[in-house]
Amino acid sequence: MPFKSLQEFVRELESRGELVRIREPLSPILEITEVIDRVSKMPGGGKALLFENVEGYDIPIVANLYGSEKRIKLALGYENLEDIGWKLYRILRPEVPQTFLEKLKRLPELKKLNDAIPRVVKKAPVQEVVDRDPDLFFLPIPQCWPKDGGRYITFGQVITKDPESGIRNVGLYRLQVLDGKHLAVHWQIHKDGNHHFWKAKRLGKRLEVAVAIGGESPLPYVASAPLPPEVDEYLFAGIVMERPVELVKGITVDIEYPANAEIVVEGYVDPREELVDEGPFGDHTGYYTPVDKYPRMHVTAIVRRRSPVYLHTIVGIPPQEDKYLGWATERIFLPLIKFNLPEVVDYHLPAEGGFHNFCFVSIKKRFPGHAFKVAYALLGLGLMSLEKHIVVLDDWINVQDMGEVLWAWGNNVDPARDVQILKGPIDVLDHATNEVGFGGKMVIDATTKWKEEGYTREWPEVIRMDEEVKRKIDELWEKLGL
Structure with missing residues (x-):
């Protein structure tokens, strides 16, 4: 369950070995940031930090509290953050009960x-x-x-x-x-x-x-x-x-x-x-x-x-603590995106792109131009409208794996055919645009191409091992000493 206060949360993190007390005197001017920045860039986001001796102050500073998947799950009280999204979905998009029994079933939810x-x-x-x-x-x-x-x-x-x-x-x-x-x-x-x-x-x-x-x-x-x-x-x-x-x-x-x-x-x-x-x-x-x-x-x-x-908290060159805040948002709001776009399998807003520079989305493709339909729809959903590059991929691509994303993007895209340049609202913090808050967008179809989409050749088959061979090697794997 979530914690009733910040200090209760801090105590729990310390009991789990997730918090480090910093007793060395440090200035709140720059010095504390340097420590937080180094820790937040450690694998997995590093530990939460409690600065007990802030120069000139009697009040301690706690930072990087939400800076790992483990800690933000603990803060919210859920192992699977998508469960929160489904709760929100049921409230924002309630189904109209058709029978008296269905109405009774809705009472606990209400x-x-x-x-x-x-x-x-x-x-x-x-x-x-x-x-x-x-x-x-x-x-x-x-x-x-x-x-x-x-x-x-x-x-x-x-x-x-x-x-x-x-x-x-x-x-x-x-x-x-x-x-x-x-x-x-x-x-x-x-x-x-x-x-x-x-x-x-x-x-x-x-x-x-x-x-x-x-x-x-x-x-x-x-x-x-x-x-x-x-x-x-x-x-x-x-x-x-x-x-x-x-x-x-x-x-x-x-x-x-x-x-x-x-x-x-x-x-x-x-x-x-x-x-x-x-x-x-x-x-x-x-x-x-x-x-x-x-x-x-x-x-x-x-x-x-x-x-x-x-x-x-601090922000700066990623990764920082906000990587995990953004990750939580990505997971929590996936069910609402799926409600509006059932063909969506998953999406990823990498922290390295400031959450608004890149959106990688995988879909179950059903018709020609489906990738562009999904991209345009995403650009109409709340703050997703600020996304600058949307790359749409096939359903079997793991969009959380940058290696897979780059492999599919590089192999499946002909820039002359599969890229569309648009204009629209942009995050006001984006310095690349000529105008504040308004600029270009790029939509990229990195899915398998169909004849109806202008592909005139025979699309090649992905290399995959025979399933029977894979099962045999799985059984032998421990004996191989690898």
Whole structure:
């Protein structure tokens, strides 16, 4: 089962040998990043790290907490992450019951959904200490890379409410410390938080914001999940945990946030104010994202546990911890992709491509042009619209194996026939395009070609060993001493 708090999760990881305590004094300016970067690039993602002696601070920093397949499965409470996707699928796409018996069968499922609704409590560990005259520099917020514009909160759940509907959004957006009482909020144009900001601007309203650090172990991941706008991330977390997320009302904001968090920064954005410079920032692309204009958040309070732990992550040249956050998203949302596109067998968004540069997808091909049909459909699914290169392969290709992908891609593609160049929305962090957020896309059909697709020769047969011979060698294998 998922853990009720960040510190409970940390203790469990330590008991399993999955966490290392760093007692050597280290500065939050660059030095801690160098350690995290080296560890996250170890085979399998390395260990989680607890920095107990952060120079100038009494609050320890924990990092690389979700940086392996084993740890993110433990955080979410599932061995097979696709099981979460099927739960979400049944809620978003419920089948209409045809008979009274079917309605009765649906009752346990509906009860589970009802049990997952976030629950508001009156007292919360995160409000043990309330500072109404806050100073952000009280928190051990690191500066990650030498040319970053300053210190950044990188693993905060940024909570806002739609100014019109009141629907909550929880997003994983970076926040740059401008001074002790102000943050720059990196709301990209494709994100729901940005939509809330522009609605507030149109209505001439302040937009209240809360930034939560920690909480139940699925929450930091859930903030990154590409959910539809109408799905509350904390409801999704409740579905994952099969129990409600406990929330508490803010002290200076009309926002509910995780009662079991470590730290929450409360405040507001005034959309009538001028935007401020944010950046540069060493990003998950492996390059610095340049300075751009973003909203300023006024900090009105900082609440925390008496002895909190500060959750931190870094991004940069992959692999980093976000490799495993992206992998979890890939696995969890495969069932929803399969619902929309039943011919899809699997897909892979490699971390080396920043999750939006490459999508490798395998399909059960049934008709000429099927590969292009699937690619176009993927480009119409939420944040999949930002994918830059989509390579479609046959169902027997393991898209998780880059060797197989490159073998099939190299052998099966004639660029003059099998490549299409399109235009569309692109991740705003992509520096290769001439325009921010808009540029070219490439769709590649790497499947076996049919005559109807213009292939005029006889497609060769893949080399495969005789099955009887394989069985015999399997039986002899141990005797061969290999």
